[in-house]
Amino acid sequence: MAQAHPYRVPLAVAVLSTPAALVLAVLVIAGALPAAHALGGMAVxxxxxxxxxxxxxxxxxxVTQYVERLRRNQDEARVPDPPAIRSPGLDxxxxxxxxDSxxxxxxxxxxxxxxxxRLQTVLAALPDPLLMLDARGRIAATNPAARQLFGDNLAGRTLPSVLRNPDLLSAVDAVLRDGEAGQNVEFNVHGSVERTFATRVEPLPSPGPDGSAAIVSLHDVTAIRRAERMRADFVANASHELRTxxxxLVGFVETLEGPARGDAEAMERFLPIMREQAERMSNLVEDLLSLSRIELDExxxxxxxxxxxxLLGRVVEGLALKAQDKDMAIELSGADALPPVQGDSSQLTQVFxxxxxxxxxxxxxxxxxxxxxxxxxxGRAVGRHGQTRAVAVSVIDTGxxxxxxHIPRLTERFYRVDKARSREMGGTGLGLAIVKHIVSRHRGRLEIASEEGRGSRFTVYLPRAEGAQTGRAAA
Incomplete structure (x- = not known):
């Protein structure tokens, strides 16, 4: 607050006393009042x-200081009491x-x-990512779902540095620059797992305190679109794989009902084949259902x-008898030193x-x-943002x-290098597709290396759990 002028009080007194001084002077000059009395009156x-x-x-x-105190203490929970007023000139x-004001x-x-x-709590609780944009198209604010999807430090970045979809950018320009009403856009985000978003770009009625002029809301419809594709793929692939x-089975049943009716030798020969074909169909249906569940949660x-x-120890133990039947062995190494990984134990068991x-x-x-x-x-960096150190597990055969x-297509559904041999061994053509989708859900990597005549190596990289150390380091 500015300092009071040092001559303000004397000047005010002089101005206010001047009329009385003039009256006394006139009375003295007119001889109506002695000079001594006039001076005494003037002093009073x-x-x-x-x-x-x-x-x-x-x-x-x-009053001025009180107002200044109110101005400086805008966040006070309690308004200070006003000062006492002694001046008869102030109400x-x-x-x-x-x-009161x-x-x-x-x-x-x-x-x-x-x-x-309350608004911030609601925005933070929304499962859909939200991006608040200023008039220049820069990100002014986000909610936790957006930061989880795109990473931290989004404020101040341009939208194209986060989402480069041309249709979305055109919709934002139409809202911010052309003043159009809200726009709807659906697009795919490519990454370790492709995701589909239905997006709404909506202008705000007035700019927010942070400069926000529009809001971009993203609704994840990946599961819906994937389910639609899966229904179509299921009909096409299942009908093809089940047909043989x-x-x-139909041929054997017709034979046993017709020419071979009552023929014990034919029945003994056909029934094991019929059981094998039925098991093949059962395995195929089970793998299809398993793949469907995995893709929905990917x-x-x-x-x-x-x-x-x-987990690896249990898997190796469970397959030991099958290895013995083929005069083979499974050698597990390095499992004792592994840190925990971020993952679903049941699905990782299925992978290995x-x-x-x-x-x-x-x-x-x-x-x-x-x-x-x-x-x-x-090792390779994996995880949601590709910045997490990995645990690597390799499965190596001598085949x-x-x-x-063929290697780039091995993880496609129903793709087989040798179809006859695969079916002969009971394969459904879905095993590696299941592996790929589970590893993708875990934000890991699957690498395949093979040399004809020597064998193959399948390596799975999985992200370590946050704060995990190796078994040796933690010991």
Whole structure:
């Protein structure tokens, strides 16, 4: 606050006393009042005026300081009491009115803060990502769902640096620059798992405190679109894969009902084949259902952790008898030193069961399947944002190997390098597709390397659980 002028009180007293001084001077000149009496009267007048001016200036200063205090303490929960007013020139109700106005202002500010906090709580609880854009198309604010999807430090970035879809950017331009009404856009976000979003771009009625001019809401419709594709794929692929065993079963049933009716020898020969074809259909349906469940959840990263060492031990133990039947062995190494990974134990069990089972199917009798687990210091970065250190598990067989041109398509549904051999071994053509989708859901990587005549290596990289250390480091 500015300092009071040092001559303000004397100047005010002089101005206020001037009319009385002029009257006394006229009376003295006219001989109506002795000079001594006039001087005494003037002294009384000046003293009274000085007292009144000092009271008034002090009161005005107190009011000014009170207003300044209210201005400086805008966040005070309690409005301070107003000062006492002694000046007869100021209405005491003035300060009370100022205090009442300040209390009303604080009440309204508290209501606004509470409303803003409620709004922030609602936005934070929304499962859909939200991006608040300013008039230049820069991100002004986000909710936790958006930060989880796109990473932190989004504020101040341009929308194209986060989402580069041309249709979305055109919709934002139409809303921000052309003043059009809300726009709807559906587009795909490519990454370790492709996701589909139905997006709404809506202008705000007025700019927000942070400069927000429009809101972009993204609704994940990946599961819906995937379910639509899965229904179509299921009909096409299942009908194709079921047709052969079903035709065989129908043929055998017709034979046993017709020419071979009552023929015990034919029945003994046909029934094992019919059982095999029925089991093949059962395995196919089970794998299809398993793949459908996995694909529906693929966009949702597992929130639990899994102990990979004991899990691998259980899988190897469960397949030991199958290995013995082929005169093969399974050698597990490095499992004791593994840190926990972020993942679903049941699905990871399925991954390694499929990989080791395939190695036993295609490995040469008398050889071993090596299951090697490690935590490489220079391993691949995996995880939701590709920044998490990985745990690597390799399944290595000594078999015929896979021709190089087939490797990129191995994880496609129903793709087989040797269709006849695969069906002969009971394969459904879905095992590696299941592995790929589970690994994708875990935001990991699957690498395949093979050399014809020497065998194949399937390596799964999975993200370590947050804060996990290796078994040796933690010991």
């Amino acid at each position: 007048i000046v003293a009274g005026m000085t007292l009144l001016v000092v009271w008034h200036v002090t009161s005005v200063r107190a 005491p109700d003035l300060v009370s009115a100022i205090a 300040a209390r009303e202002r604080e009440r309204r500010r508290a209501e606004l803060r509470a409303a803003a906090e 065993p079903l035709s065989s 966009h949702a990263v597992p929130e639990t952790t899994a102990e990979l060492g004991p 069961q499929n990989l080791i089972d395939n190695a036993l199917k295609y490995g040469r009798p008398g050889t071993s399947v090596a299951v090697r687990a490690e935590t490489p210091d220079n 015929e190997g896979i021709p190089r041109e």
